[in-house]
Amino acid sequence: xxxxxxGPQQPDPRLRGPAKRTAVATEERPDSCCPYxxxxxxLIGRRWTGAIVGVLIHRNxxxxxxxxxxxxxxxxxxxxERMKELEARGVVRRTVHPGRPVRVEYELTxxxxxxxxxxxxxxxxxxxxLA
Amino acid sequence: xxxxxxGPQQPDPRLRGPAKRTAVATEERPDSCCPYxxxxxxLIGRRWTGAIVGVLIHRNxxxxxxxxxxxxxxxxxxxxERMKELEARGVVRRTVHPGRPVRVEYELTxxxxxxxxxxxxxxxxxxxxLA
DNA sequence: GCCTACACTTACGACAAGTAAGTAACGAAC
DNA sequence: GTTCGTTACTTACTTGTCGTAAGTGTAGGC
Numbered sequence: 001x002x003x004x005x006x007g008p009q010q011p012d013p014r015l016r017g018p019a020k021r022t023a024v025a026t027e028e029r030p031d032s033c034c035p036y037x038x039x040x041x042x043l044i045g046r047r048w049t050g051a052i053v054g055v056l057i058h059r060n061x062x063x064x065x066x067x068x069x070x071x072x073x074x075x076x077x078x079x080x081e082r083m084k085e086l087e088a089r090g091v092v093r094r095t096v097h098p099g100r101p102v103r104v105e106y107e108l109t110x111x112x113x114x115x116x117x118x119x120x121x122x123x124x125x126x127x128x129x130l131a
Numbered sequence: 132x133x134x135x136x137x138g139p140q141q142p143d144p145r146l147r148g149p150a151k152r153t154a155v156a157t158e159e160r161p162d163s164c165c166p167y168x169x170x171x172x173x174l175i176g177r178r179w180t181g182a183i184v185g186v187l188i189h190r191n192x193x194x195x196x197x198x199x200x201x202x203x204x205x206x207x208x209x210x211x212e213r214m215k216e217l218e219a220r221g222v223v224r225r226t227v228h229p230g231r232p233v234r235v236e237y238e239l240t241x242x243x244x245x246x247x248x249x250x251x252x253x254x255x256x257x258x259x260x261l262a
Numbered sequence: 263g264c265c266t267a268c269a270c271t272t273a274c275g276a277c278a279a280g281t282a283a284g285t286a287a288c289g290a291a292c
Numbered sequence: 293g294t295t296c297g298t299t300a301c302t303t304a305c306t307t308g309t310c311g312t313a314a315g316t317g318t319a320g321g322c
Binding site: 047048073075077078081099100101102 | 313317318319
């Protein structure tokens with residue numbers, strides 16, 4: 001999903017037709033106040049990612065199957081994909097325990113644990129307005 | 132790579148079922164601690180929704196084009212779709228000002244404004260860990 | 263020998279998102 | 293009096309992500 005920058009491509013601003021505003025290619029600030037907020041949304045706002053982080057915040061260290069059990073609607077395929085992403089982004093740490101059926105443990109890094117206040121606020125909001 | 136030589140695999144008459152866990156149909160709890168958190172994630176975790184809410188939190192009332200300008204990568208099509216969803220969910224209020232080019236204003240409802248603490252915490256996290 | 267548990271992969275159809283262009287209403291400009 | 297520009301959307305089509313189901317590899321237990 002990494003949007004590749006197309007540098008030399010210059011869209012003609014004076015094309016015929018109605019005013020087009022859609023998806024300007026030039027790298028604009030997503031938001032005047034906090035450009036990183038956008039990045040955060042793209043990271044943990046992805047499908048199931050917020051749920052996974054939420055589960056890991058409440059229970060320190062979990063195995064693959066335990067996360068799958070905690071979020072039953074989430075399939076193995078996406079869980080595996082999301083965990084790889086979160087690991088690559090530095091949000092979770094993956095530890096492999098070599099054994100008979102191999103055991104893999106996932107836990108939040110410092111970066112991931114720092115999401116706790118945001119998750120807590122969202123939980124509070126959900127409890128109040130969706131209950 | 133080259134461990135595959137059979138091409139199209141015929142459905143074997145005696146398929147053994149490996150332990151399947153994916154998406155159990157029985158109505159399970161999504162999460163033991165806070166089932167509404169999931170719902171919240173599904174609501175504001177949708178693509179661009181968090182960004183839109185974030186913009187509306189910082190500037191009280193905005194017109195369609197102003198939101199589009201604030202989130203330049205978001206297309207008109209999705210903006211329109213997301214605003215309809217948010218209105219239907221009671222997060223934003225839509226006001227039409229009849230004029231020559233009709234003006235539409237969007238503002239957060241009480242429910243929407245209550246997301247401010249969560250947004251603020253996420254912004255803080257983003258500033259600290261993504262900057 | 264066969265089954266089971268675990269942590270994934272692979273395949274593919276369905277659906278959501280991205281991109282481009284069009285519409286309606288009206289005022290101002292030419 | 294036709295064209296241009298603005299605003300807030302639709303519509304049409306392509307691309308990408310997600311959901312569902314099944315397969316993989318290894319080792320312990322029956």
